[in-house]
Amino acid sequence: MTVQEALAKARIKLQNSSQAGKPVSSTPSLDASIILSHVSGISRTQLMTHPEKDITVYEDAFLSAIVKRCSGLPVAYITGVKEFWGIDFIVTPAVLIPKPDTEILVERALEILTTKTESTKPTRILDACTGSGCVVISLAVSFKQIDCTAFDISTEALKIARTNAEHILGSKNTIRFLHHDVRNAFPRPLGASSSSYDLIVSNPPYVPSGTALELLLDGRGEPLLALDGGLDGLKLIRPLAEHAKKALAKGGKLLIETGEYNAKAAAAYLKTLGFTDILVHTDLAGQDRVVEGVFQ
Known part of the structure; x- marks a missing residue:
């Protein structure tokens, strides 16, 4: 699976997912790229500039994370990080x-x-x-x-x-x-x-x-x-x-x-x-x- 294929598959899943009658994400493409970057350790810039790159080794982990996002779990809880005031803060479902x-x-x-x-x-x-x-x-x-x-x-x-x-x-x-x-x-x-x-x-x-x-x-x-x-x-x-x-x-x-x-x-x-x-x-x-x- 290439970067382009993975992101396209994830985007469709997110676009078709809803919780409590509302779409789980208003930014499916962004969510998918952030999650893939987190799972693979590859920067979003590299992912965008090398859509042909093979990321099969990360496929299972990526799709598992996308399933979590489709359930409504926020991206920040999946990646464990949220930017605030220009600073990356560690976050878990405890906060x-x-x-x-x-x-x-x-x-x-x-x-x-x-x-x-x-x-x-x-x-x-x-x-x-x-x-x-x-x-x-x-x-x-x-x-x-x-x-x-x-x-x-x-x-x-x-x-x-x-x-x-x-x-x-x-x-x-x-x-x-x-x-x-x-x-x-x-x-x-x-x-x-x-x-x-x-x-x-x-x-x-x-x-x-x-x-x-x-x-x-x-x-x-x-x-x-x-x-x-x-x-x-x-x-x-x-x-x-x-x-x-x-x-x-x-x-x-x-x-x-x-x-x-x-x-x-x-x-x-x-x-x-x-x-x-x-x-x-x-x-x-x-x-x-x-x-x-x-x-x-």
Whole structure:
């Protein structure tokens, strides 16, 4: 089997596959080339420029991976890697796959960090519900003068986050990863006599329960724990905001990723807690995505 034959066969399979009444892929050709590159170890550029190359030795593994994709399993779970903020992160079904919209959270956090008043002390950051660690690690890569703590309730997710930090940051990794529940009082920064962070970021489970279950019908295999935000999607956002208020230094900021269905409700809740300068930032599609508030 040649590269051209393998990709054509896979493309047809993907085009004819659906889960929960929806096509499994909107980019069958791209998915096929990424998976073949992963299975064979041959770059996508080489695959495209040498369509006549014999890849029979990889045929069984490739078609097996395509069957998984046809079942709805995302490409990232098949390859074990997802690019986020220009960085390749290791992902498994234990963590949510990093999404482009979450880069809005990183982008806004970096804007805050770069405009912060000059200080000789590192800016203290907490990443609540860290998952794969993509947010806090991207911040650590992009901004050096920070002291980062991150936590998650999932021990399996923490293993992935720690692995990503070690792989991406190497000897420069100083992120403290903790097993912690967002519904409990937040851990203190290292060396702090009281809980006081300058910036708290979070991409918590915020999808309403019914919607979360519907999303998983397509076979995507993402952890329900990382998606389900209760009946209104705010079950964890409420305690997150409450504990953030107690853990932020005066003038500190809170950034929470939410959904278009509950961003305004989340913003309203921050207001009831006394947060000021509340903003709602939109994502790439113009949907409400990140809620921001200042603790005074």
